[in-house]
Amino acid sequence: MVFFKWVLNFRGALASNRKRSGSKRCNPHFNHKNKTLHSNPLVFQRSKKLRFSSMDQSPEKASSSLNDTVSRLSRYPDSKLHVPKEVQAPVKHLKFGLSIPNPNHDFLSKKLSNAKKQAFDSFKYINKDKEVVTVEEDDEDSGSWLMADAFDKLSLNHSDNDSKAYNKLLKSAERRTNKLKDSGPQVKVNEKLEKPEVVTHELFVPLTKDELAEVSHAFSAENKKKILVSHENSSIDIRGEVLQCLKPGSWLNDEVINLYLGLLKERENREPKKFLKCHFFNTFFYKKLLSSEGGCNYKAVKRWTSQRKLGYCLFDCDKIFVPIHKDIHWCLAVINKKDRKFQYLDSLRGRDGKVLNALANYFVEEVRDKSGQDIDISSWEREHVEDLPAQKNGFDCGMFMLKYIDFYSRDLSLSFGQEHMRYFRSRTAKEILRLRAD
Numbered sequence: 001m002v003f004f005k006w007v008l009n010f011r012g013a014l015a016s017n018r019k020r021s022g023s024k025r026c027n028p029h030f031n032h033k034n035k036t037l038h039s040n041p042l043v044f045q046r047s048k049k050l051r052f053s054s055m056d057q058s059p060e061k062a063s064s065s066l067n068d069t070v071s072r073l074s075r076y077p078d079s080k081l082h083v084p085k086e087v088q089a090p091v092k093h094l095k096f097g098l099s100i101p102n103p104n105h106d107f108l109s110k111k112l113s114n115a116k117k118q119a120f121d122s123f124k125y126i127n128k129d130k131e132v133v134t135v136e137e138d139d140e141d142s143g144s145w146l147m148a149d150a151f152d153k154l155s156l157n158h159s160d161n162d163s164k165a166y167n168k169l170l171k172s173a174e175r176r177t178n179k180l181k182d183s184g185p186q187v188k189v190n191e192k193l194e195k196p197e198v199v200t201h202e203l204f205v206p207l208t209k210d211e212l213a214e215v216s217h218a219f220s221a222e223n224k225k226k227i228l229v230s231h232e233n234s235s236i237d238i239r240g241e242v243l244q245c246l247k248p249g250s251w252l253n254d255e256v257i258n259l260y261l262g263l264l265k266e267r268e269n270r271e272p273k274k275f276l277k278c279h280f281f282n283t284f285f286y287k288k289l290l291s292s293e294g295g296c297n298y299k300a301v302k303r304w305t306s307q308r309k310l311g312y313c314l315f316d317c318d319k320i321f322v323p324i325h326k327d328i329h330w331c332l333a334v335i336n337k338k339d340r341k342f343q344y345l346d347s348l349r350g351r352d353g354k355v356l357n358a359l360a361n362y363f364v365e366e367v368r369d370k371s372g373q374d375i376d377i378s379s380w381e382r383e384h385v386e387d388l389p390a391q392k393n394g395f396d397c398g399m400f401m402l403k404y405i406d407f408y409s410r411d412l413s414l415s416f417g418q419e420h421m422r423y424f425r426s427r428t429a430k431e432i433l434r435l436r437a438d
């Protein structure tokens with residue numbers, strides 16, 4: 001039995017050595033020099049790992065086998081470690097170089113805030129003397145200035161050269177407090193300075209409960225398909241679904257804008273002494289005016305302003321309002337004959353010189369066509385109005401444009417803001433429902 005086991009083990013060892021040595025021993029025609037390294041990748045991929053026989057190998061054979069394996073592995077390059085690329089992402093940077101909030105650094109931020117608070121609180125105990133401007137009583141032409149409590153926190157040095165800055169501070173103080181009105185003599189403004197403007201209360205009269213209920217009912221779903229208003233002069237019918245563009249968060253459409261502009265003209269005709277003489281182009285005028293090359297195509301709008309159609313000459317108006325629609329944004333252009341300006345107003349503070357150039361060319365052609373005279377506009381200013389209320393969302397541009405027109409037609413400055421838009425939307429809806437602009 002022992003003999004048979006020895007024979008079987010010996011035959012297994014021979015078979016294993018035959019497979020490990022490959023063609024060198026079994027194939028007499030094998031030429032090692034003609035064999036290319038990995039000439040057949042498929043055969044190489046199918047090659048089996050080294051197997052050791054069940055019999056013990058001599059140290060010399062084991063060392064030879066190990067050297068064989070090392071030489072085969074050395075043919076391949078070492079694998080490189082993957083280094084991740086740097087990712088550009090916003091990081092919150094705190095003061096003193098602390099880019100990542102760390103609980104260990106909380107004491108620094110607390111000490112910093114405490115130091116700031118103590119520094120600002122210390123200003124409360126600093127005595128600041130008011131500057132008093134003395135004026136001789138006999139000088140009738142000089143203005144008498146009242147330094148009220150509104151200037152407690154202002155350091156002011158008045159001179160002849162800084163009258164504009166003084167006037168700006170004065171207006172700022174009057175907006176912050178009403179003490180100037182109740183502190184004795186009224187403020188008399190120098191002739192060189194602009195007179196502070198008081199906005200009438202009628203521009204911000206709150207809606208009554210009945211008016212609010214009327215607007216809310218008009219916005220309801222049951223009136224969506226109903227014609228709520230028909231304006232004869234502009235031939236515009238307003239359905240409930242159209243009026244809903246005046247709800248907060250919606251974009252204004254052409255029908256509502258054009259109807260409201262018609263109501264502004266009717267308001268002017270009712271009270272001509274209260275409002276400037278204006279003309280309100282509809283929202284389609286500017287698109288018609290532009291040529292395919294982007295210039296002024298006067299022939300396309302020549303018949304829009306005949307005296308027979310309007311009942312007045314266009315160039316006799318103080319201001320001419322032109323709504324500008326830019327895909328998803330409303331702007332305003334004004335031919336301001338009263339102040340000899342071409343103005344552009346954008347609630348997002350944008351600029352567009354092409355609009356002003358087109359309106360300038362149009363006005364020259366209009367005057368020439370209707371009166372036969374050439375008007376010189378070389379001295380007229382082309383102004384992108386910057387000191388104007390700006391929108392703080394993506395849907396109130398149309399409402400801002402309508403209020404620019406409303407205030408300018410009253411010859412008032414633009415004294416409103418984003419916080420008034422919800423009120424203006426409800427008020428405009430009420431005025432459209434009643435076909436009367438206030």
